[in-house]
Amino acid sequence: MNKIRVGIADDHPFILLGVEHLLQPCPDIQVCLKSESIGRLLELLVEVPVDVLVCDYEFEGDPYADGLSLLDRIRRVAPTVRVVFLSSHSSPHIISAALNAGAAGFVGKGPEGFVSLTTAVRAAKNKSVFLPDSIANKVLSATGRAAEIQSSLNLLSERESTVIRMICNGMSIGAIAERLNRSRKTVSNQKNAGMKKLGAKNDVELAAIVRGWSCS
Numbered sequence: 001m002n003k004i005r006v007g008i009a010d011d012h013p014f015i016l017l018g019v020e021h022l023l024q025p026c027p028d029i030q031v032c033l034k035s036e037s038i039g040r041l042l043e044l045l046v047e048v049p050v051d052v053l054v055c056d057y058e059f060e061g062d063p064y065a066d067g068l069s070l071l072d073r074i075r076r077v078a079p080t081v082r083v084v085f086l087s088s089h090s091s092p093h094i095i096s097a098a099l100n101a102g103a104a105g106f107v108g109k110g111p112e113g114f115v116s117l118t119t120a121v122r123a124a125k126n127k128s129v130f131l132p133d134s135i136a137n138k139v140l141s142a143t144g145r146a147a148e149i150q151s152s153l154n155l156l157s158e159r160e161s162t163v164i165r166m167i168c169n170g171m172s173i174g175a176i177a178e179r180l181n182r183s184r185k186t187v188s189n190q191k192n193a194g195m196k197k198l199g200a201k202n203d204v205e206l207a208a209i210v211r212g213w214s215c216s
Contacts, residue, residue: 003027003028003029003030004028004029004030004051004052004121004122004125005030005032005049005050005051005052006023006029006030006031006032006050006051006052006053006054006121007031007032007033007034007035007041007044007045007048007050007052007053007054007055007081008020008023008031008033008034008035008053008054008055009034009035009036009038009041009053009054009055009056010036010055010056010086011036011037011056011059011060011061012036012056013036015056015086015109016034016036018114019054019086019114019117020034022114022117022118023054023117023118023121026118028122029118029121032048032049032050033045033048033050037059038059038070038073041055041074042073042074042077045074045077045078045081046077046078049078050078050081051081051082051124051125052081052082052083052084052104052121052124052125053074053078053081053082053083053084054084054086054107054117054120054121055067055070055074055083055084055085055086056085056086056087057070057085057086057087057094057098057106058087067085067087067094067098067103068097068098068101071083071098071101071102071103072101075102082104082124082125082127083102083103083104083124084103084104084105084106084107084117084120084121084124084130085098085103085105085106085107086107086108086109086113087106087107087108087109088108088109088110095131099129103129104120104123104124104128104129104130105120105123105124105129105130105131106131107120107130107131107132108132112132112133113132116130116132155197156194156197156198157190157193159190160190160191160193160194160197161194162180163176163180163187163190163191163194164191164194164195164198164206166179167191167203167206168206173187173188173191
């Protein structure tokens with residue numbers, strides 16, 4: 001049987017040891033390399049071919065610590081390796097960005113995540129993408145919310161949309177009126193109309209909706 005060659009990288013020795021302990025007993029998995037630093041990891045990936053890399057999303061002390069930058073650097077030295085990220089952070093936007101960039105999975109640093117590691121590794125080897133149920137539900141929920149926000153934003157007129165964006169950039173009604181050469185009353189009416197369509201009760205809710213707009 002051809003074993004799945006796996007690499008493990010994490011800057012916390014305890015996590016590194018725990019992941020190795022979980023994967024080693026599997027008859028179809030072989031742990032081929034371990035690293036506690038990105039620099040050493042990139043060197044090892046050139047020397048030791050692996051099919052799947054189980055890797056921390058962020059390494060302390062690295063100037064390019066985020067997983068998206070790391071994924072890009074990994075691809076340069078090992079373009080065929082499938083990367084499953086480990087992280088204690090499970091923001092839907094971070095996960096979606098990682099998957100869109102080509103990550104093969106995203107597993108939390110917790111009981112559910114570690115229990116599902118072997119499944120994630122096998123899925124990655126089979127060219128599939130794996131997310132534990134709790135993370136998948138967060139991503140789906142965020143996707144649904146983004147679609148809902150976009151649907152509401154499509155109801156805005158071009159002028160309402162412009163005013164709403166400028167309000168959320170911190171501009172006052174007076175400043176917007178001067179910039180757009182409209183009356184203060186017109187700008188205020190367009191703001192209120194836009195807020196009503198978006199379901200925002202105040203400027204704080206409006207800013208939150210527009211942030212969601214920008215991230216979707």
